[in-house]
Amino acid sequence: MSDQKLTPQSEDFNEWYNAVVLRTDLADYGPTRGTMIIKPYGWTLWENIKAQLDKRFKATGHVNAGFPMFIPENFLTKEAQHVEGFAPELAVVTVGGAKELEEPLVVRPTSETMIGHAYAKWIKSYRDLPLLINLWNSVVRWELRTKLFLRTTEFWWQEGHTAHATAEEGEFETRQMLDVYVDFARNEAAIPVIPGRKTESEKFAGADTTYTIEAMMKDRKALQSGTSHNLGQNFAKAFDIQYLDQNNEQQYCWTTSWGLSTRFIGAIIMTHGDDHGLVLPPRLAPHQVVIVPIYRKDKEKEVVMEAVERLNKELIAADIRVKVDRREGLTPGFKYNDWEMRGVPVRLEVGPRDVKKDSCALARRDVPGRDGKVFVPQADIAATVQDLLDSIQAAMLEKATNFRDENIVDVASYDELKTVIAEGKWARAWWAGNSEEEKAIKDETGATTRCYPFDQPEGAGDCVYTGRPATEAVLFAKAY
RNA sequence: CGGGGUGUAGCGCAGUUGGUAGCGCACCGCUUUUGGGAAGCGGGGGUCCUCAGUUCGAGUCUGAGCACCCCGACCA
CATH class of the missing domain: 3.40.50.800 (Anticodon-binding domain)
Structure with missing residues (x-):
């Protein structure tokens, strides 16, 4: 139950956030470091999020399934980028039934490899495609620094995994599911997310392309709130997911994966919350x-x-x-x-x-x-x-949209970019830099590239950092 | 994993030169209250993070360990 006043957001946003999560009974700390107990109020919110997403997944032809939590360790090593990305944060089981295991088992950090294994067995012919499966589960990543909902050792999410006959279908699926997230975020959560494409350095480990929805929190930090990956043929080749096409020739599949997690609850809290506490969007609120x-x-x-x-x-x-x-x-x-x-x-x-x-x-x-x-x-x-309720839902989206737009600034020079970031805002700039140059900007300003937003300015310009000709603008911001 | 900090009731804290643990809120009971965070009276609740040591005696002193928090590096 509540007692006293909350720390105002302007005084200490971090303390405000922690107090809101705990005192509104959304969640509590688990007994082992970095784990989270989602309490009934928080879980009901998650259930409402799930219902809205699940409805959209079904409407686009997907079905749900359950996959094992334990992954043979060697699966993870099959896709080079994937191993490199996840190796540092794996939880590994080495003992089962009081005996040392022959092969250690990895607690899934995500299921691409397990899916690859299964899809390779299941897919024989072009008639088996597309294969459109979604999982509702939890995954484990051994994070060094955790925060309720935003980054916990174990978190709950959905992970969609699809296989297609052509590159075009894979790309269509990847974009379609990002659109689903955008629609869900805007119309159910009243969060005006910005959809876009990740830079090379911000991509998912093992993806050709990663698309993202980025949301602006009330402290104006960015929160990656959902992602959709075009995996190309990377996992198909690593796991030998092949099909026989109409010409009786073996072809590798094109696969995708996309996920949205309990982190999204953090997005709701920090997009709409005020000094009095939570402000929940009517369409997702446990009690309206x-x-x-x-x-x-x-x-x-x-x-x-x-x-x-x-x-x-x-x-x-x-x-x-x-x-x-x-x-x-x-x-x-x-x-x-x-x-x-x-x-x-x-x-x-x-x-x-x-x-x-x-x-x-x-x-x-x-x-x-x-x-x-x-x-x-x-x-x-x-x-x-x-x-x-309808009017509140609309007002919340409008307010959040105005706040977002007031805090994104087009910048033409690196000095301007630094100023804007120092003010806590987001900067939109022409960009033709590489990963090293991104890193340099991060080291100097604390800001990272969030995405190449789909909504691009007209024309072309000079890269804000390198001066090279650029055809795309990127968003820079400090992020969670 | 580096740098700093903190471990005493559910939460926030106090605890003097070492003498056997307390305050506020929360919780339970009763009474009066109730249109924007009510009050009185009575109660329950503690391996003082752990282990070892010093001492007649340790929340307090010494050593080791553990956990958590903040700040960085790494990440949905």
Whole structure:
């Protein structure tokens, strides 16, 4: 339960974040370093995220499956880039059933290799393609520095894995699934992500191309919130995923993978949260409406609760996720603050005075305090609340979009880039540099390339760092 | 894995020259309260991070170990 005020974001964003996660009961620390217990409130949010994504995956022809958590160690070594990328962060099991294992087992950091093994067995002919499978699971990466939701040793996610007959189909799939993430982020989470392509140095280990959605947090740091990889034929060759084409010739498949994790909860927290706590987008919030009854004596309680139950039923009947706060011994004022901290989009208050007037109070979370409170008739409450939820959802997206746009600056020189980054903003610049030059910029400014955004400026220009002719602009920002 | 810091009730902390552990919040009970973070009274809760040492006696002194946090390097 909540007690005192939170540290304001402006004072210490990091402390604000940790306190919000713990005090709103989204998550807790696990007993071993870097692990996270996702509590029911956080898990319900994750379930709502899952439902929206899963719906979109099914609509694009994908099916779910379950794959083993233990991967034979030699699988990881088959794709050169992949091993190099993941070797430092693997958890390895060497003992099973009290006996030393013949071959150590890697706890999956991601399932490309296990999928490669299976797809090689399953795919024989062009008739078996495309193969479109998604996994909902958890993976383990031995991170050195962890933070709840953003980077934990074990995290939950979905990983899609597909195999196709042609390069074009593979690329189409990779882009299509990034579009799914963009649509989900914007329309369900009210997060105006920027889709784009990663530079060479920021690519997934083993991918030809990595696409990303980048989100701007309230401290203006960037958060990579979902990725989609075109794996080309790299894994197909490493795992011998071949099919016989119409001409009776063996061909290597073209594979993709794409993932979005519980990190996205961190994106929601840091995109919308304010000094009062969480602000959850109505479409994903575990509770869309909380009803707080107000009464003093038993006689008041009786009439108030009668109205509360009636309103509750009407909202449930309209498929609105509603919770009645029936806790005794807490003042209404306490409950207002409590649910505000937990980010519930709409609070509905009913007291004796409302009962007399057939009214109730509606408070919208995106406008905290008394300012966001209006009195409305009880009649047609479901329609009134639904309108309010829609309007909150839209307002949150608009606010986040404005914030994002105000904090991205086009820069024409390296000096300008340094200034903009030092101000905490993102810089968009013409770019024709290589990985070493990216590294140099990171060392000097702390900023990394986030992506070549799909939304590009007109024309061409000179690279902000090297002065070489550039045809693409890249986004620089400090990132989580 | 480097540099710094911290380990005492669920959380935040105090604990004097070494003398047998306390405060606030939270929790439980009762009473009065309840339209923007209520109050009184009564209660429960501790391997003082671990191990070893010094001492009649260690939360306090010594040594070793462990864990966590912050800052860097590495990463969804």
